[in-house]
Amino acid sequence: xxxxxxxxxxxxxxxxxxxxxxxxxxxxxxxxxxxxxxxxxxxxxxxxxxxxxxxxxxxxxxxxxxxxxxxxxxxxxxxxxxxxxxxxxxxxxxxxxxxxxxxxxxxxxxxxxxxxxxxxxxxxxxxxxxxxxxxxxxxxxxxxxxxxxxxxxxxxxxxxxx
Numbered sequence: 001x002x003x004x005x006x007x008x009x010x011x012x013x014x015x016x017x018x019x020x021x022x023x024x025x026x027x028x029x030x031x032x033x034x035x036x037x038x039x040x041x042x043x044x045x046x047x048x049x050x051x052x053x054x055x056x057x058x059x060x061x062x063x064x065x066x067x068x069x070x071x072x073x074x075x076x077x078x079x080x081x082x083x084x085x086x087x088x089x090x091x092x093x094x095x096x097x098x099x100x101x102x103x104x105x106x107x108x109x110x111x112x113x114x115x116x117x118x119x120x121x122x123x124x125x126x127x128x129x130x131x132x133x134x135x136x137x138x139x140x141x142x143x144x145x146x147x148x149x150x151x152x153x154x155x156x157x158x159x160x161x162x
Contacts, residue, residue: 039150046087048094048141048154051080056122063120070159073131078105078122079139079156083112086153091144096123099135109144134162 052067056078063078071077081094092115093108104126107118121139125132141154 037148037150042145042150044087044090044143044151046090046143046151046153047085048092049082049085050139050141050154050156051082051119053077053079053139053156053158056120058122061120061122069157070161071132072161073134076122076125076132077158078120080119081115081121081141081154083115083119086112086141088113092141092153093144093149094121094139094141096121097138097140098133099137104137109147132160134160136160 053069054063054067054077055065055071056062056076057064058076063080068077079094079096083092086092088111091109091111093106093110094115095103096105098104105122105124107121108115123132123137137158137160139156139158140152142149143151143153
């Protein structure tokens with residue numbers, strides 16, 4: 001084998017080693033992040049009972065109509081949670097996330113008995129807007145430990161049409 005071919009193979013081999021090392025570092029970082037946000041052994045088996053997602057009247061602060069998963073832009077909506085289905089010793093919260101991952105409504109964190117009066121959790125219309133932005137909204141009831149969500153207890157998806 002000529003020295004030119006040998007040098008080319010050596011360069012390719014070293015390049016492959018660099019890419020493999022970067023790949024292993026990315027994988028290790030992902031595993032560490034996963035272990036931090038989803039620690040093993042954290043499941044309690046508790047499930048939150050989300051009664052439904054309903055049209056919301058901001059004047060009376062009450063829900064109206066039947067459970068739905070699709071709304072128009074000019075309709076405000078809220079989720080209703082039955083906090084009595086969750087053990088009282090857990091720290092929980094409920095959040096609305098929009099399609100960008102921003103929090104658009106929240107109640108908690110606290111224990112379920114303290115949240116008993118906060119059963120209706122509406123989506124907040126962004127400041128400066130008259131309507132809810134179109135897209136997919138996710139309602140999540142989470143268990144927290146040390147201020148970090150460690151378990152999803154319930155989830156609902158809602159689509160807001162254009």
